[in-house]
Amino acid sequence: MARKILLEHLNVPGIETLEVFRKMGGYQAVEKVLKTMSPDDVTEEVKKSGLRGRGGAGFPAGMKWSFIDKKSEKPRYLVCNADESEPGTFKDRYLMEKIPHSLIEGMIVSSYALGAKTSYIYIRGEYFYVLRILEKAIAEAYEAGFLGKNILGTDYSLDLHVQIGAGAYICGEETALLESLEGKRGNPRMKPPFPAISGLYASPTVVNNVETIAAVPHIVNMTGDEYAKIGVGRSTGTKLISASGHINKPGVYEIEMGLPVEEFIYSDEYCGGIKNGKRLKALIAGGSSVPILPEHLITKTANGDARLMTYESLSDGGFVSGTMLGSGGFIVMDETTCIVRNTWTLARFYHHESCGQCSPCREGTGWMEKVLHRIENGHGKMSDVDLLVDIAKKIEGNTICPLGDAAAWPIASAIRHFREEFEYHVKYPEKVKDPKHFFYAPFVSEKMNASIA
Amino acid sequence: MSKEIKFSDETLEVVAKIILRYPEGRQKSALLPVLHIAQAEFDGWLSSEVMDYVASILNIKPIEVYEVASFYSMYNLKPVGKCLLEVCRTGPCMLNGAEDLVAHFENKLNIKDGETTADGMFTLKTVECLGSCGTAPMLQCGADYYENLDNQKADALLDKLRDENQRSRYC
Ligand SMILES: Cc1cc2nc3c(=O)[nH]c(=O)nc-3n(C[C@H](O)[C@H](O)[C@H](O)COP(=O)(O)O)c2cc1C
Ligand code: SF4
Ligand code: FES
Numbered sequence: 001m002a003r004k005i006l007l008e009h010l011n012v013p014g015i016e017t018l019e020v021f022r023k024m025g026g027y028q029a030v031e032k033v034l035k036t037m038s039p040d041d042v043t044e045e046v047k048k049s050g051l052r053g054r055g056g057a058g059f060p061a062g063m064k065w066s067f068i069d070k071k072s073e074k075p076r077y078l079v080c081n082a083d084e085s086e087p088g089t090f091k092d093r094y095l096m097e098k099i100p101h102s103l104i105e106g107m108i109v110s111s112y113a114l115g116a117k118t119s120y121i122y123i124r125g126e127y128f129y130v131l132r133i134l135e136k137a138i139a140e141a142y143e144a145g146f147l148g149k150n151i152l153g154t155d156y157s158l159d160l161h162v163q164i165g166a167g168a169y170i171c172g173e174e175t176a177l178l179e180s181l182e183g184k185r186g187n188p189r190m191k192p193p194f195p196a197i198s199g200l201y202a203s204p205t206v207v208n209n210v211e212t213i214a215a216v217p218h219i220v221n222m223t224g225d226e227y228a229k230i231g232v233g234r235s236t237g238t239k240l241i242s243a244s245g246h247i248n249k250p251g252v253y254e255i256e257m258g259l260p261v262e263e264f265i266y267s268d269e270y271c272g273g274i275k276n277g278k279r280l281k282a283l284i285a286g287g288s289s290v291p292i293l294p295e296h297l298i299t300k301t302a303n304g305d306a307r308l309m310t311y312e313s314l315s316d317g318g319f320v321s322g323t324m325l326g327s328g329g330f331i332v333m334d335e336t337t338c339i340v341r342n343t344w345t346l347a348r349f350y351h352h353e354s355c356g357q358c359s360p361c362r363e364g365t366g367w368m369e370k371v372l373h374r375i376e377n378g379h380g381k382m383s384d385v386d387l388l389v390d391i392a393k394k395i396e397g398n399t400i401c402p403l404g405d406a407a408a409w410p411i412a413s414a415i416r417h418f419r420e421e422f423e424y425h426v427k428y429p430e431k432v433k434d435p436k437h438f439f440y441a442p443f444v445s446e447k448m449n450a451s452i453a
Numbered sequence: 454m455s456k457e458i459k460f461s462d463e464t465l466e467v468v469a470k471i472i473l474r475y476p477e478g479r480q481k482s483a484l485l486p487v488l489h490i491a492q493a494e495f496d497g498w499l500s501s502e503v504m505d506y507v508a509s510i511l512n513i514k515p516i517e518v519y520e521v522a523s524f525y526s527m528y529n530l531k532p533v534g535k536c537l538l539e540v541c542r543t544g545p546c547m548l549n550g551a552e553d554l555v556a557h558f559e560n561k562l563n564i565k566d567g568e569t570t571a572d573g574m575f576t577l578k579t580v581e582c583l584g585s586c587g588t589a590p591m592l593q594c595g596a597d598y599y600e601n602l603d604n605q606k607a608d609a610l611l612d613k614l615r616d617e618n619q620r621s622r623y624c
Contacts, residue, residue, distance in 0.1 A: 075476075084584050085581075085582060085584065086582070087543045087544050087545055087581070087582040087586065088544070088545050088582070088586050089582075089584065089586075090584040090585055090586055090587060092584075093584050093585075118476075120474075124584070125485075125489070125525070125527045125623075126527070126583050126584065126593060127584065128596040128623045128624060129596045129597070129598075132596075159474075161474040163474075163482075163485070163486065164485060164486050164489060164624075165485060165525070166485050166488065166489065166525035166526070166527040166528060167525050167526035167527035167528075167580075168524065168525050168526065169581065169582075180485065181482060182479070182481065182482055183481035183482045183483065183484035183485065183511075183513075183517075183521065184481075184517075184520075184521065185520055185521055185524040186524065186525075201476060201479060242586070242587060243587065244545040244548075244549075244586035244587045244589065245545055245548050245549070245586075246548060246549075250586075250587035250588070250589075251587050252587070284544075288543075288544060288582075329586070331544065331545050331548070331586070333548060337548060341547070342544050342547070342548070345542065345543055345544045345547050346543070346544050349543050349544070349581050349582070352581055353581065355524075435552065
């Protein structure tokens with residue numbers, strides 16, 4: 001299960017340079033596509049590979065590419081989404097920082113497939129030092145003739161630029177990202193039209209995540225059919241998982257899809273188990289926007305099957321007992337965690353990041369933050385718990401972009417699985433006064449108490 | 454304001470190059486990168502005079518600059534200390550001690566979140582996830598990330614920054 005594709009050469013000294021990257025087989029895919037494949041051939045391979053978008057939604061990449069409007073007279077654009085701001089997610093930064101050429105090679109191959117002559121990488125403003133790494137790598141690629149006019153002597157030309165953001169989670173949403181790239185506020189657009197028809201500068205545009213694009217050269221090299229053999233079912237290939245929270249070995253790991261969650265958490269090859277010998281309490285498996293899982297649903301699904309790191313297995317049980325693979329932001333919480341406090345910080349995050357265009361999201365996120373704050377601090381009412389469920393329901397599905405859903409799901413799921421803990425805060429305000437209330441004495445539900453007795 | 458609001462010739466060249474990245478007539482796309490440059494050149498914040506200047510360079514209306522500058526959290530619309538300490542406080546960092554770290558800074562610097570020390574050296578700001586959750590708790594100061602922090606490392610960082618006595622920069 002330890003197959004590495006994206007990070008195979010991670011530890012090769014100098015892999016951030018074009019010279020070493022090429023020695024390890026880098027830029028072969030550029031040569032292959034430009035000299036032996038048509039753009040549609042490349043798209044076909046990506047379709048065959050079953051590669052799904054790694055930015056969160058998991059939409060098949062090849063299918064997205066085939067939607068691009070080829071009849072339009074306007075130039076086409078490929079825009080790489082390197083905005084990476086979903087709490088718990090830091091895999092794109094890792095890849096760009098360690099092996100910048102893997103993204104650049106992917107941009108060249110993918111731009112060729114899409115017929116783009118100018119492409120952009122939109123990177124979050126806080127990653128300024130990564131911007132410098134990318135700019136250096138791009139300069140090397142121009143110098144070596146992999147970018148610019150008549151790449152490798154063919155008639156394909158491409159310019160690649162990096163655009164810096166300025167601190168706004170919402171700019172990770174693809175239409176907000178395009179607005180931002182046009183020099184505007186990051187307000188998501190109404191869809192349709194989709195970017196494939198009218199994206200950047202109202203031209204046909206594809207937006208893909210860093211990891212998605214970086215996988216493309218590997219697919220080209222090994223063929224789509226071979227890539228599709230890695231993983232399980234419709235979850236093909238490998239996935240970068242950024243693991244954080246109460247684990248012994250936080251960091252970015254490349255896993256083959258299908259790895260059991262239990263192995264990922266406890267094996268020394270990955271997270272190395274829970275810190276300080278504590279007990280596992282909860283997991284956010286795919287970035288802050290996905291539903292939280294309680295201990296008994298983490299390593300096994302509600303049916304008792306082993307839970308695997310795949311799109312399908314993580315979402316087994318739907319929102320009742322499942323979650324989502326999302327962006328691969330894997331946040332592990334031990335028994336000392338206060339679920340209410342954690343949920344409140346996430347609500348504050350979404351309130352802070354709401355662009356403010358839709359009333360349910362703008363008002364609802366702020367309202368949920370306030371209610372959670374008062375529950376957490378022992379000023380809540382019993383009816384507040386249902387109030388939160390109600391607000392979340394009214395946001396969900398009623399907004400321009402999915403940030404509204406992303407704000408509602410974590411709260412609804414926390415209450416679904418940890419209602420007793422919310423009620424405890426209301427019942428025993430004096431016991432939650434100290435912000436570290438469960439740090440010394442983990443919360444024990446009354447059900448658990450009864451079973452111990 | 455004493456300093457004349459004008460980019461140096463070298464900076465103007467950099468700006469001209471940035472504008473070339475976009476199709477003709479789309480120079481407004483350069484607004485975010487140019488605002489970062491302006492902020493770095495003019496004491497770490499964007500006064501309305503600076504924003505007007507940026508508007509004139511990009512040939513867009515001042516309101517187009519104001520609405521962008523006020524939307525993105527990295528643009529400071531008020532003066533800040535030489536070193537802006539941006540401490541991440543979101544879920545994953547909170548799980549690993551971000552709140553203690555913020556409290557430590559508040560005590561040590563004798564300011565609250567959002568305030569600047571009397572000597573103008575430090576501004577403390579809590580921010581949302583900086584994409585460094587595996588090395589929590591952490592903070593950003595200029596383009597640099599400081600990770601896996603504890604109180605001792607935080608103190609050492611303050612000393613280092615105070616000794617250097619430089620305005621931190623992103624670009
Ligand atoms: C609020 C919000 C934030 C998002 N943030 C990101 C992000 O930081 N990075 C990313 O790749 N996709 C993000 N997405 C998903 C993008 O909208 C888009 O689906 C993705 O970039 C497509 O690339 P993919 O198909 O390769 O995953 C976000 C979506 C929403 C609604
Ligand atoms: S759902 Fe929220 S973030 Fe998305 S467009 Fe509406 S207000 Fe903006
Ligand atoms: S939560 Fe602090 S860096 Fe992600």
